Amino acid sequence: MEKVLIAGGTGLVGTHLSQLLNEKGYEVVHLSRKKNPNAAYPTFVWDTKKGTIEEEALQGVDYVINLAGAGIADGLWTTSRKKLLIDSRVKGAELLAKAIQDSVQKPKAYLSAAAIGIYGDRADEVLTEDSAIGTEGFMVKCCQEWEDAIESVTERTGLRTVAFRIGIVLSTKGGALPKMLLPLNFFTASYFGTGEQWYSWIHIDDVAQFFIDAMENEQMEGIYNATTPNPLTNKDLTKRMVKALDKKALVIPAPTAALRLGMGEMADVVLNSNKVLPKRLEEQGVSFQFPTFEAAVKDVVARGI
């Protein structure tokens, strides 16, 4: 039985991925900031601030998956919050690189989350892995330092490395969708600003499966956009969500000025435009279980995943 260590395995993507891996017969262990007596998986503890990691964490591990990082939209982007957003990703990668270097038997691959935020705010430009990364804004800076840290894991360990620039993950258990579903209870749905900005999204089953594909397919290496081939504008996506779920709702804008007032710089998360295509995944011949938004949103709501 092959063993997979998932850092940040308690999070949205990690929980789903752990379950899929388990069903496929992999042994799953987690790397977390704390031991939880009710944890579903054996858990090792690390502290990315102090640079400590339980010695046995890497023992017998075949694949390391790093999904850890403080939540991008979980708090206003103060100077200290920005530092935490970067440090939790960069220091986590550095700590894992060291632990892998120190391990007696090296894992077969290092897989990591990254984010499409690296492209910055790009209006209607079609973005693939060949596109230049963005030049402005905190999302770009954070994602760039994160990818630099991933690259340095490759350099330090020599492991095959795969990083997924993940789009908006569709799940009812966390991320953007629950916040979009909530106003439906009050017969409204909002888009942000003009609503013309592009959102690149992905069903949680698909993103989890891509990590498994990347483990199992030795040809996969480097950076991949993990989004469907069907990005939508924010306004279109909101309207389609209402229709797909058979809801009655007035679709109204949340004005840019109000968003900037309430969220400050963090409003970039909802206002930036990223029309991203999964060029490398498609070249790899990977298939999407949920390429269309309506089917994806219906599915996560129906299954409560």
Ligand SMILES: NC(=O)c1ccc[n+]([C@@H]2O[C@H](COP(=O)([O-])OP(=O)(O)OC[C@H]3O[C@@H](n4cnc5c(N)ncnc54)[C@H](OP(=O)(O)O)[C@@H]3O)[C@@H](O)[C@H]2O)c1
């Ligand atoms: N969900 C999305 O739409 C989306 C989109 C693009 C990119 N991503 C990226 O993909 C990764 C996984 O996403 P997710 O939605 O599953 O994230 P999540 O639910 O926020 O989980 C991330 C995990 O990281 C750990 N963590 C939180 N704060 C930390 C800190 N300060 N230092 C170290 N570890 C910390 C936590 O695990 P413990 O509490 O067990 O330590 C948490 O469960 C993240 O890096 C995220 O930025 C997600």
